[in-house]
Amino acid sequence: MTLTEREREIVDLLRAEPLLDAAAIAERTGSTKAAVSVHLSNLTRKGAVLGRGYIVRPAARSVVVVGGANMDIKAHSTLPAELRTSNPGATLSTAGGVGRNIAENLARLGTPTHLVAPVGRDAFGDEVLAATRAAGVLVDHVITSSEPTGTYLAVLDASGELVVAVSSMAATDGLTVGQLLRSRDLVSHADLVVLDGNVPETPAAWLLDLAAAVGVPVVLDPVSVAKARPLATTLTPERPVLALTPNLDELSAIVGEPVAQTRAAISRAARQLHERGVEHVWVRRGVRGSLLSSRSPGGRTSVTLLPAPTSEVVDVTGAGDSMTAAFVHALLRGDSPADAASFGQMAAALTVASPETVRPDLSPRLVDAELRKVQRPQNKENP
Template identity: 60%
Template sequence: MALTEREREIVALLRTDPLLDAAALAERVGSTRAAVSVHLSNLTRKGVLLGRGYLLRAEASSVLVVGGAVLDAKVRTRVRPVLGTSNPGTFTATVGGVGRNIAEGLARLGSPTMLVAPVGDDLQGRTVVARTEAAGVDCRHVVTSPHPTGSYTAVLGDDGDLLVAVADMRATDELTVADLAVVPGLLGGVDRLVLDCNLQADVLRWLLTAAATAGIPALVETVSVAKATEAAPALDGSVPVHTVTPNVDELAAMLGRPVDPDPASVAAAAAVLHERGVEHVWVRRGAHGSLLSIARPGHPARVVLVSAPPTTVEDVTGAGDAMTAGYVHALLGGAEVVEAARFGQVVAALTCASPDTVRADLTPALVAAHLTPDAPSTEELSA
């Protein structure tokens, strides 16, 4: 829901003089103090005013992320893994969740970010919120779930590649539209919406509709093959979607048919999502980089291959979330989508080279130091 005309008038006055109180604002706009107090309350709920003293949200472009927040456990073998027996290895635990990871990545890159995610009324949930807030994310609107805080357990081989993962996402799986009633109001104070496919299809469609109504571009992060399959009905062409970010297997799951990994086949599959209202289909291809398919009304799709910069893989956990965070951050800064994809590829490579799901030292300067004109490079495919 966008700001009302009166709310925009009050915001303009507060940007000029942040010390104006409700009485002074009422006199300026020709209203009553009680009415202005209601407007101020609504602006706080929408995330435009931050706390007391009418501190305004920064004019920098901002983003709202709705999705999962969990405790991550990562187990990594020290030797080549052997199934069906015990393997020597290491264990680490940290905060995670696709939506939460994206939100932290955005905040560490300097984009003002709000997170709406479910956590249980338990120590794990309080830990997730505290650590996410410490990274700079606004967590005032997290949802308290009757279920325990979610968990994600990943088993990695000695080379850092994912072997298998198990996620308990009941808190997110059972979110309802009623649980997320705050979101349409928050959309009036942000510039982008990011959703992860841990959300049910009907909830996802409702959120996409709310974003379209507010005129806010929405990105959908597909999460996994299972979640992409469940979310596919939400992308039925009834509402526009700015970007969807599957890997090749997740793209196949959304279409309900196999997709060969070669660029021509991936591009053809992406065209089906364009027909379903998706403007940009950004397909992750691992070490081969990514394929970005761009649909413009009245024009054939533009297909661009974005290479992956060379990196030493320490841990792939969170790389896809990092790509999304980098892409959205670059778009918020005014980058064209291909440049945003290049930026995202570098953030993903930096994340793979770190043992952390979200690098604690992630900054725009770190990314810029690795974003040379040739790394990663792009190649356009002919139509």
């Protein structure tokens, strides 16, 4: 990205005073408002300025997260949960959604992050936006939907494990390519895009095509078995994906057959996805840890087993979202994929030990400190 001398002058002004408008910039630079407007348009095209309000692109590597944003309503039973009857406990409402949670975790880890997600014109939408903005996420490209803001109702037992959940996400389910077009330049100038599997098949394919055309790497979180199934046809070598992060059931749904809980079976399934353009397949296995299968540009495949760190479980909600976010953060700071996966697992362990969906004190220093406390034996092989 090459800037003219006047463009650099305008960027410097906006870094110092982000609220300047075109008229004020013209006055400071001794130019005209019309000329400044042309410069601002060029800066937006070049990716130096993002979104409305002339937001200057951060010097640090930035991420765009495209996915769901909703209000989480969690009911936590104080005793072992009994079905078909009332259970004593407590309820909590908090901003949620896979994409939104990933974005907040990234922001708390210090990665400049934009969220592209639909919210309704309602009180829940206002609450979700306020909480997300307060966490440091840039929300200029959040989409206002005619549908109500999504909700996610989860019932947790006394151990913090999920008993049942119901999601209502019409706003995300109805997301269209037309709604995403306003974020085309934002995506095109990102260092990395995270795609939440809640995005419907057609706009998801459009985003993958756009990212492939402009050379922006994509990390794709399948989210659930139902949302993973369309990926069987969406994933192709023409739409390369940097990393896919399924659990075992999601992996089975994508490859179209049951995958056994063995290293050999998971590795075979991962190789199918490598053939479809996925560079890293990171399979989450719960208490068993995870398996990372990576294919080099030369076609060589390596498999890394990562044991799960021990953790006291308070609430499992949001663990996978923090895992993905921390993995992305670590990749962008230069960690190897295996080290980034270890960083992600530790972030998830810290998250389940907290009652919050997104741990408010999450930071690279905290995660790295916990990693230093444990040994990380890794079993690598080249099948």
